[in-house]
Amino acid sequence: MNDFRQRLIHLHSCQSLTRNMMCRILYQDHELETIYDHTTKTWQNLFGLSKDTAQSLHQHLHSYSSIQILEYLKQKLIHVITIEDTDYPPLLKNIFDPPFVLYAIGQKAVLNNEKRIAVIGTRTPTDTGLQTLSTLIPPITRQGWTIVSGMAKGIDSHAHWQALKAQGQTIAILGSGFNYIYPKSNQELFSKLTQKNIILSEYPPNTPPKKWHFPARNRIISGLSKAVLVVEAKERSGSLITADQALEQGRDVFAVPGSIFSNESKGTNYLIQQGAKLVASHEDILCEIDN
Secondary structure (H helix, E strand, O other): OOHHHHHHHHHHOOOOOOHHHHHHHHHHOOOOOOOOOOOHHHHHHHHOOOHHHHHHHHHHHHHOOHHHHHHHHHHOOOEEEEOOOOOOOHHHHOOOOOOOEEEEEEOHHHHHOOOEEEEEEOOOOOHHHHHHHHHHHHHHHHOOOEEEEOOOOOHHHHHHHHHHHOOOOEEEEOOOOOOOOOOHHHHHHHHHHHHHOEEEEOOOOOOOOOOOHHHHHHHHHHHOOOEEEEEOOOOOOHHHHHHHHHHHOOOEEEEOOOOOOOHHHHHHHHHHHOOOEEOOOHHHHHHHHOO
16 A cells, blocks of 8 residues: 555545545645654644644544554455555546545445446435336346436435346445444445445545535445436425536536425426426436437
C-alpha cells in the first residue's frame, strides 16, 4: 500500500472533517505529507478549521495510526476504496464531487457491472407504487442491470427487496457509517445485502446519520448509475434533488406517472412535465438505457 493512500484513509476517517475541508487540505498539500506535523493552531490558520474541528483532527491523527485504522476496518470486514484505486467505480469518479473514500461491506465484485440504474422514491409509498416496483424491477434485473438505491424507508428499501427477490444485484448507499444502520428497521435488509451484494458509504463506520448526509448521499446514488428511475415522489422531496443531480451528471431520468389526486405522484408528474421520460413499462426504460 502506498503512503499517500494510507494517509488519505487516516485523514478521511476523522469524523469531524467534511468533504469541503478535505478539499482545502488536499489543495494545499496534494500528497498529505505534512498532516502529522501540524499543531491545532496551524490546522486553524492554514486550513481555516474551527478550533473544535482542529483539536478533534489533531487528536485523531495522533491517537490512532493509519495501521490501526486499517486493521479495525479489516476486522469489521469493511473494504476501503479510495479515489486513487483502480477498483473505484469510473462512472462515480467522473462526477463533479466524487467521494475521496468509499467504505464497502459485502461483495466488491458487484461493482464490476457498470449496468446500473438507480431506483428511488417516497418514504411513504402507496400500494400502486409498490406494485410498480414489483412489475418493473424483475425484468430490468433479468437484463443484467444492477439496482442502486439508498436503503431508506419506502421505495428505496422495497427496490432492494425486489432485486433480491428476483435474484438480481443491488447496491445500497448509506447516509451514515456502517455502525449506525438507518433506519433501524432495515437491519435484516442490511444483513441480506452484505451476503451477495454490496453496501457503500462515504462516511467512516462510527458516523451517525445527520440530516445533511442524505442530500450528499444522493449524488453517489445517481453518480454510480447510468440512469435514475423515480417511482412516486412528493412535490418537495429528496428524490427530486437526486433527479436534478442526475441531470447535472448527464444521466437519463425516468419517472412513473400517477394520479393527479395523489400527493405521492406530484413529484413524478412534475418531473415528466420538465422532460423526464415517462415510464409505462420496463421496456420504456430498457429501450433507452440499453442503447
